[in-house]
Amino acid sequence: MQRDTLLTQDELDFIQSMQHNPLLNLRDASSSLTVNGGAQLRDLLTRLAAHDHLTIQAQFENQQLTFPLHLVEDEFHAVHLRLGVPTIFEDGPMIRPWRLALETPIALENIRGNPSALWVYEVSFKGLLVEIRGRIKPPKTFALWFSPSGYERIALRGTLERETARGLFAYRLSQGDADETERLRQFILHQHRLIHPEVHA
Structure with missing residues (x-):
């Protein structure tokens, strides 16, 4: 009489390899x-x-x-x-949220994933510095998606604050959705780790 086995040998080997994987x-x-x-x-x-x-x-x-x-x-x-997840500030004449300067600007996207006229140059957990491409006036507010390569899209809502001397536009981000704010903070923290590995070692 053959005994019923609960696991195949392959399943047993897989479980044992998982158990002994130090990572x-x-x-x-x-x-x-x-x-x-x-x-x-x-x-x-x-x-x-x-x-x-x-x-x-x-x-x-x-x-x-x-x-x-x-x-x-x-x-x-x-x-x-x-x-x-920490908030990162930088000291100077006034303390402000640390800004991540992107290597290449990233277009904010609409709900369908199509690029908008707003291109992000710098991002912090409180605001964005964007270029307006095309012949449109900077919107007073926006509700768009930030999609950096390798990360899940992050919904952002912003309100126009001012135009900079470089011709870019500063937007203050709404802190309405806690999950989206947390995901943005995690993205910024991950980038901070890549730029300053000595802090996070």
Whole structure:
């Protein structure tokens, strides 16, 4: 009498290879935070994070990274502090959000994916610096999509602030959709890591 097998040999080999793959067993060290300051310090930070906006700030040359702290519950119902995606500011005459200067401008797209007349030169989590191509006046507001190569599209809404001396137009971004803002911050953080790997090592 032949015994029924639950897994084929190929399935068993695959599971064993996954189990022994060291890359799959690594935790995401960039988002976890361990506090080794004793129970009182942990309790204080946990209470503050639960009732107020708690952040960690890091200063690097002329840049300031502000990481929000969030309370998360794991599968064992233990509460931990987790780092969120940072906001990056640069120092100068006034502190302003760090701007990512794109190597080549990217056209904002409409819902169908067709390029608009607005081409992005610089992006921050709060605004864009764009060129208006074609013979149109800069729109007072826009609701378009930002589609950098290799990333999922990000919905953006902007309001015209001013024209620069270089003939570009500064738009302030609406912070209405938290998910889209978070995705834009993640894109900017990823680019910041590529430009400043020494900060994120």
